[in-house]
Amino acid sequence: MAGSDKQTAVRALQLAEVERISILGSESIVCGFHLADYMWTDIFSSLAAASTYVLVTDSNLAALYLDKYRESFGVAWAHLRAGAAAPRLLTYVLAPGETSKSRATKSEIEDWMFGERCTRDTLVLALGGGVIGDLVGYVAATFMRGVGFVQVPTSLLAMVDSSIGGKTAVDTAAGKNLVGAFWQPQRIFMDMAVLSTLPAREFSNGMAEVIKTAAIWDAAEFDVLEASADEVRRAVLTGGGSAGLTLATRTAEQRMLQRVIAASARVKAHVVTHDERETGLRGLLNFGHTIGHAIEAQLAPAVLHGECVAVGCVLEAEVARRMGHLGEVSVARLARCLRAYGLPTAMDDPLLCALVGKAQLRERLQPQRLMDVMRVDKKNVGTQKRVVVLARLGATLEPKPTNVDDALILEVISRGVLVRPAPGTAAAAAVVVTPPGSKSISNRALQMAALGQGTCRIRNLLHSDDTQVMLAALQAMGGCSIAWEDDGATLVVHGGGGQLHMPPADVYLGNAGTAARFLATTANLINAGSSAAGSSTVLTGNARMKQRPCAPLVDALRANGCDIEYVEREGSLPLRVGHAAGRGFPGGHIQLAASVSSQYVSSILLCAPYAQEPVRLELVGGKVISQPYIDMTVAMMAQFGCAVQRVAANEYIVPRGAYRNPSEYVVESDASSATYPLAFAAITGGQCTVPNIGSASLQGDARFAVDVLRPMGCTVEQTATSTTVRGPPRGALRALGDIDMEPMTDAFLTAAVLAAVATGGGGVTRIRGIANQHVKECDRIVAMRDELARFGVECLDHADGIDVHARALAELCSAVPPSVHCYDDHRVAMSFSVLASAAPSGAEIRERRCVGKTWPQWWDVLARDLGAGVSGADPAEEAEELGSPAPALSTVIVGMRGVGKSTLGRAAARALGLAFVDMDEELERVVGKTIPQIIAADGWDAFRAHETRLLELALTRDFAAATVVACGGGVVEAEANRALLLRHIARGGAVVCLTPNMQHVAAFLARDATRPAYAAGDAHDVYERRRELYAACSNYELLVDASLPHADWSAIERAFVRLVGFATGARANRVDLTRPSHFVSLTAPDVATYAPARLAAIVAGAHAVELRVDLLEAMAGSESADAAVLVADVFRQFSILRAVSPLPIVFTVRTAAQGGAFAGSDSLRLRLLRAAVRWGAEYVDAEVDAHAPALYSERGRSLVIASFHDPTGTRLRWGRSEFAAEMLQRARACGDIAKLISFAHTWDDNIACREFVDRHHSAATPLIALNMGYTGQMSRVLCPVLTPVTHPLLAAAAAPGQITVAQINQARAIAGLLPTRRFALCGSPIAHSPSPAMHNAGFAALGLPHSYGLCEATEAQLLMPALFDSPDFGGASVTIPLKESVIPLMSALTPAARRIGAVNTVIRTAGASASATTSSLLGDNTDYLGIVGCLTRASSPANSAATASALVVGAGGTARAAIYALHSLGIRTVLVYNRTKSRADSLVADFADLFDSLTVIDKLSDAVVPTVIIGTVPACDLLFPDELFAGRCGVALDMAYKPRWTPLLEAAKRHEWSVVPGVDVLIEQGIHQFEKWTHATPPTAAMSEAVHAKYDANF
């Protein structure tokens, strides 16, 4: 059309009104809305003419904006150069995303430009986000040595950051942005209208940089950002349409958006102008990036740059605070502002958890990993890390980044904190500490200052969400104006004298309870003027707030004549307060019910001076709660010039008047917080003054110094407004005897840690009156008991208190600092940090951040002001912290009577630490009759009605969580019960159906007399009737058939435990995808052919096992067979496999089209895959097709491997093939793990495959990719995770080219992908140890290049230079005499090793990056695992753990492991014998808390009939008296293996006990070691044969 219709009128130009920003001396940044016409016009008229315009963009933006820019190009040209031939406009569209920012894409664009014959007079435009800008800028910088370049940033990040400054780059394997150039764009066009299509997360991403820039540069701008979050977000959301083209059409929000963006861009432009090449000033823009980048390196691409920087900003602000340069107020404001724009602010932020998963997050953000990344930061000077240190919001400490010690950074990014005792000298000095302001006093002061007359400077105000909300609301009501001074340390309130106006919008109070109560009265003071008719103010809050009560207050106000109505729910916010003219707050006589909250009383009192009549407030309705808070209000009102008279116990008179603001008001510190520094002085023998709490204080906890510390032996000097405490010499605190702490319950934790070391005066402190502390943030009484136990301090907990039995300070000593669990409770953390400051070995406080609730800077104070040693700690995980914090919903079992519901349920409950309930028993208990009696007396219907009622109560209340619930067999018969079960499933619970072998069940029922009998033969009919019902209301299924090969009853029990563990998520049994892993494909037609022993050999080295359903005999003829029969056959095969192997199962039905053998229908295949999810297959392989999305959405806890196989290797090609990219995308849309398999035609296909993997695989988005065929073998070697493997013992490989784990390991070793590691046994004497033979045989069997030798040493210190420090060190076994002395050399201990207090296994854990030479040593203990395994196998069922008792001989490191093992086995009565009794005593002291009875005996004959005896003494020559073996069916285990028959074993054998020789334990613990070192299933047979070969030859 262009040719023929030349004369057609061109549409009018739409030239935007723009704002220009200067950079490097020219006004080349253009901001506005709808810039396309303006842009081309500007380019054609102001920039050098070009022959070709090349516009590069990505496909997202192309779809949205490319046509517009093309059209505009023509229009602008026609207007400017009518008649002249238009230059060329070429466009190039790339895939979106960071992967496009590569050298390959750059060459691709360049080659295309050469093809298009572009010349030096080309102008290149980048339309897109930072990816396009960086990449295309680099093309422009180097194309023919540089051509003209224009940026058209479309993401917020690109606008305020990446487009400005001329930095261009591409990513390489070595890292991001490592290759590039400085190349300034000639223009930058920021069209803010396009932000309306930017995804919300991307918008937040850019806001991180905007907030960062304001934080380092411009305090005023920061204030604006802080106050305008809603407005700015609205501007973006509503930015569409043509609004904004001209100033006249620009909305208020658009103006705000432009203001904010332009301001940020201007700072960046300014900095670039003054420091183009980043020599100093420009480094400031890296605020938040030192730590942010390290986080990004771990979490990208799941988490965006700006999200990581947001967290980095907060953490770096905390570094500044820790260094003493920045106040907590600023840190809190920064975090709050980032959150307001949808950004995360902490390393465990819920946003990050949602993106990465909690466990992954924790794993990847290990502090040491982050430090490793920071070590190679470009910004470092040598090894010195540099951080931009804020001096306040809007200014930095230096005009460049500041050198910061590693230790400080490490501390801030750590989860835990290690507190070391304060040196005597530091503690002796007198210190002054001002804890944060009291919340109650802060809120009252704000309210009165706002209503008062004159200006008040409030100091030490608490900055919390509560006070923030209060302040914002009071400002919105025009009650006052405010300003901050001294970096936020002082709030200046210009009081409004009680003249309140109607706020412009609803007042949002979040979940700030105090603010809501206070303001409910305040809002009645609003004077809406003459236009008052119908005007009102709405007070509202978040969902939680909308449930909190406020009815007594509202009732009282209404009765007084106030116009208040509930907008939603009766009795709660939102409230609408009407402002009919002249109404206000009438005053006079007011009656108020004050038994629920004293805040109602304070609310009325605080506003009372402004009522129209003097107020007489009468408190009615029972005992007034929290009188001290009412006293506080009255006292503070006096300080603001208003005298309240208390005329009777519950009656107050408030005269009319106005508050007169004092010029300065210092908010008293929080008295509960003040107990910690004061207690610090008490325990360390130092002196501490809290300058603003004294005897005049109205806070209950203010009495702590006088009532608790003075009687404990401290010198306390108290004035009306200050308190000074001087502690007695260390270790000289006196116990309190009985003390009632009712008036200061929150301070009991502080008292308890002092009492723990107060050995003077009887040494026992009994704290009472604190019953409410059972139900605070955690059960604090139990928490104190359990955590003090870690220091060896004994406590007894009571309903209303706790008894603490002190232990001498010096005796708290232990080799490893105790690790204190804080239950996320700030008070637990702070009180234990006080104890740690004096305990000889200090202590680890596991959750550092929980102090944020009241005193975020506590650790700074503890280190800087008080002088304790404080450093970061990375506590090892404890069982209770794994998994989700909320206990999983209960698991319900349904199935025929007699199938084993109770037996299995009990077994699972025991193994998984759950409760168990049998609903039939429960029903009999509740009703008080047996079931046959109920049915006989009341009939079946009555019975079913009871059953339904109880089931409902059980699933919703009594046993809703953490329980295994076994239902009666007929539960599914009633419709109501089925609905209850389905609802349980819908909520995320598990209902497991036990599928019986009906022959067994019928036989069992015939013998059972406790339940109404079925008529002969009926059981089968009943089952037929119920079968469908069971299936319909369950989501898991277990086959209970002991007649299957290898599936005896104990295997069924194991299978059930595993299924429940899986269904509840407690033991998900998943493969670790952060390191190479393999699964072995079983190809036999019948799984029963794999005897357990053979299968153990087959799976050695693997991490999962694949059930190839299509290869099963059962599938032959699947086209015609009955589907139900087929599925049942496969279920049996699945069950056998689960009985013989604990490894996760990959369930696969491979179709013929994709190289498998399945020839059945799609519906049968789908039915099988769904069944696999029901059976609890950990992984289900689903081929990518039309059914895959449905299966994916029903996958429950199974993970779907979405696979596509091209057995021909013709369609799926790895080079830049669209097909491969598309299949990957589709696989990711319907799978947790993608699997793409091709066929290699040439060897180079392996390289291409590997490159594809490099581009697309990460632990978060795993990809299995390889080539079939002989030529493709190398791609299997290089496959990153879950490589399918075969084994020589298998008849056939599952696919052409499949190789073994050993072959893969050998190839990886040769290829340089699996470095050789050195392992050794450390100890003495060890010359004859079979360990080297065992481990070397294991390495050989798996093709691993490692070696295991001996390192004879009697001193642990020698091990560092000899072994641990060597770069190829892989791990070590530790034996006598080093098991305990090696502990100080470890960087961390596992919970087991820590509890046992001995290490027998050293594991080298590598640093984060492969290149990092740093590594750390993890100390573990597998001795106890060896004992547990051997005892479990040898024990007779006659001796259950509950009745068993054990004798341990010896008291060294091995004995400690033995005791821990006995505890793991559930044995609760243990005796200990040792030649040197004192050693036994100290052992018993360490473990007493784990047992009902743990006692030392003087001589062996004192032992009474143990059922288990464990010997731990090498070369033991003791005489074991015959009486010891009087118990029947006992087990004796000797850890010593020289000689084979030790005196213990000889004696046991004589008495026909089971015996476990030491060599068996040696093998078992060694197998566990091997697994921990290699992260692979150990080749157990090879290892144990090697030991026996050596051992039998020697002994």
Ligand SMILES: NC(=O)c1ccc[n+]([C@@H]2O[C@H](COP(=O)([O-])OP(=O)(O)OC[C@H]3O[C@@H](n4cnc5c(N)ncnc54)[C@H](O)[C@@H]3O)[C@@H](O)[C@H]2O)c1
């Ligand atoms: N050169 C520098 O100084 C500098 C500074 C900071 C960051 N960067 C680089 O910038 C890159 C990140 O930039 P980014 O955050 O803009 O990511 P991006 O370029 O990947 O864009 C984010 C996503 O948003 C889409 N998008 C962008 N604008 C849109 C719009 N208006 N409407 C709809 N969709 C839109 C994109 O297609 C993309 O999918 C990184 O590579 C980083 O290294 C460079």
Ligand SMILES: [Zn+2]
């Ligand atoms: Zn950045």
